[in-house]
Amino acid sequence: MGRSNVFDLLGPIMVGPSSSHTAGAVRLGAMARKILGEEPVEGTLSLHGSFAKTGKGHGTNLALIAGLLGMAPDDERIPEAINIAKDLGLNFGFKIADLGDVHPNTVKFELLGKTGCHAQVVGSSIGGGTIVIREINDFKVEIRGDYPTLVILHQDLPGLVAQVALLLATAQTNIARMLVSREKRGAQALMVLETDELVDDAVLVLMRRLPKIYQVLAIEPLE
Numbered sequence: 634m635g636r637s638n639v640f641d642l643l644g645p646i647m648v649g650p651s652s653s654h655t656a657g658a659v660r661l662g663a664m665a666r667k668i669l670g671e672e673p674v675e676g677t678l679s680l681h682g683s684f685a686k687t688g689k690g691h692g693t694n695l696a697l698i699a700g701l702l703g704m705a706p707d708d709e710r711i712p713e714a715i716n717i718a719k720d721l722g723l724n725f726g727f728k729i730a731d732l733g734d735v736h737p738n739t740v741k742f743e744l745l746g747k748t749g750c751h752a753q754v755v756g757s758s759i760g761g762g763t764i765v766i767r768e769i770n771d772f773k774v775e776i777r778g779d780y781p782t783l784v785i786l787h788q789d790l791p792g793l794v795a796q797v798a799l800l801l802a803t804a805q806t807n808i809a810r811m812l813v814s815r816e817k818r819g820a821q822a823l824m825v826l827e828t829d830e831l832v833d834d835a836v837l838v839l840m841r842r843l844p845k846i847y848q849v850l851a852i853e854p855l856e
Contacts, residue, residue, distance in 0.1 A: 657738065
């Protein structure tokens, strides 16, 4: 049986007419911001399917930008999100795109952060405010934002996954779910680990010191 949360049972507390097009869109933007790892200053948002056809009427454009600004689905400032973003210097644009065989409520974020970090994130709002991140920088993933999550970019070498798992085990941090996605074009891979509790900063420091680990991103659960 798959995991469920309060959104599956009751629906989210939110500002906006639609849990899928508004609350879910806020959560997608918020997760994209977390994956970028810093405040975004520039972004292109490609809307697919129902997001492209009916999203504006449901406030999806406002909700996605609100999430990028770090707002929650019940934030009363969501209707003013685009104006707030402009005041803060966040440059963004929307376009319609065919993202392939994906859920109709899907968006692709192409983001630039304030220190020059880049992130490409594809995610879907699948109902009741629930989301799934499907892709990070061309790596296939499945992240719902329910658990603390580690996203680790590394060279695809034997034993590296075991080293990361050993560090977590030594710190008595339980792994709830793990996925390793391999890049088609080269020898890199993306390790995604959901844990039962937040990973201690000292453990993150040790992970970043492991040979052939290029990036370790710790993502807190969504609200």
